[in-house]
Amino acid sequence: MTISTSEPPEDLIRAEALALGFDLCRFTDLDDAWPAAARLAQYVEAGRHGEMAWMAETLERRSHPRAMWAGARSAVVLGINYGPRHDPLEVLGGPDRGAISVYAQNEDYHDLVKKRLKALGRWMQDRFGGELKVFVDTAPLMEKPLAERAGAGWQGRHTNLVSREYGSWLFLGSILTTLDLAPDAAEPMHCGSCTACLEACPTNAFPAPFQLDARRCISYLTIELKGPIPRELRPMLGNRIYGCDDCLAVCPWNKFAQAAREQKLAARPELTAPALADLARLDDAAFRALFTKSPVKRIGRDRFVRNVLYAIGNSGDPALAEPAATLLEDPSPLVRGAAVWALSRLLASADFVSLRNARLPAEADPGVREEWLAA
Incomplete structure (x- = not known):
């Protein structure tokens, strides 16, 4: 659907997104091939997804955004900065304390992001018409490659999205729409020769740069794995009891992350070092x-x-x-x-x-x- 308006619709949508509390809003079309699909297929074929059977079951739907919704024309990629006010690795020095990943130290980000996505979606439909669907991590949409195409950042060697403005601390959400929106330029990789994220991993979960073996990742082991964690990996957990921030926290681009955030994203004190x-x-x-x-x-x-x-x-x-x-x-x-x-x-x-x-x-x-x- 083509939009008729005196102002660029992308500017209007971005302004509304920022007013709703998003820190980042970028756009991309969905016309090109999806190289990330081949990488995901190789990942699953190698068994690196562990017990996350849903990744194999939804592989075809993840092959391209249009494989999930054929009518989608454009994507709006939204981000919320959740950079911590405290050093997230400091708790690792207190062995009688538990380390909970920064993203889980307050309310579930799925609820926070989806609420704002729905509000933006309603506004877009009221203003421009068209159909749309909102996504926050739970549907088979590969949001990090989508965000990279939209110029929100790039996938670093730790496979997470890295942003010039927010480092490795972004909650992502997406809106697929039937509207034709002008795409932003993709963001090239700016990691240079830095390998700090790979070297920081306590369990050596990166077999190579840009590759993750979830079966060794502490986030997978402490969250997704239902049974006992393999004995040989248990000593490497240290006091990490839910997720792991090591590869994120050492990223040099974090120095650009904004310190000021809405209070609802601040960590609950009882969860920073319980x-x-x-x-x-x-x-x-x-x-x-x-x-x-x-x-x-x-x-x-x-x-x-x-x-x-x-x-x-x-x-x-x-x-x-x-x-x-x-x-x-x-x-x-x-x-x-x-x-x-x-x-x-x-x-x-x-x-x-x-x-x-x-x-x-x-x-x-x-x-x-x-x-x-x-x-």
Whole structure:
């Protein structure tokens, strides 16, 4: 659909987007081929998506924006800066504290971005007509390549989007529309020879620049993986209990990220460096209360406490053995198994063997029994 207006519609849409609280608004057409589709297919074929079966199941729909909606003509790419006011890596120096990824330290960004996208979409339809659909990370739309085409930034060696203005700290949202909008120029890569993001990864999850193996990524391991985390990777988690910011936080382009943000994006103080001992004591009700409206809530209490116990095992603090030992009675085998591993790291060998001899005969779950025997 062609728009008739005395002012460029892109200028009007951008102004409205900024008024709604977006920090960035760019445009691209959808006429060209989609090289990102071949890269994604190779990624899935190599099994680097791990247990994220939905990536394979939606591969064809991800092959091009028009594979999901044939009528789309243009895309509006929106961004919200969530750059932290504090050093997100400082908490890693406190082994008795838990490190939660910056994006999850307040309300779920999906809700925040989608609300604004819908408001902008309604305004666009009222002003220009046409049809549109809004997307925030949950639909099979490859938003980072789309953002790169629109000039919002470029995909760095860590595979995340990097912006001149906001570094590696952007929440993305997109609107596909039947309107014909003038595209912005794509943003070339500006990383130079820098490899800081690759070198910062605690688990060596980047087999090569611009390639990620999710099976080794702490964000995948602590959020997407449903079962026990592989034993050889657990010590590398440190005290990271939900996601990982290391590759993002070391990006030199972050120095340009605006410090001033809306208060609703500020971190909740109780989530910037929570005590592991307190988190280990969370039952399901307390977990839901603490993480109300937070993306953390979607992984559930058991998976979260699993992560906490791995962090306790990495703490080197014998005082944390007490909350870990309490969880040997937990109804969840996932939690009990993680408690076994934590105690194997904190207790003296003789004390752990004595505890194993007392507990193992009564343990019915094969996974937990394996943890006792492997520790």
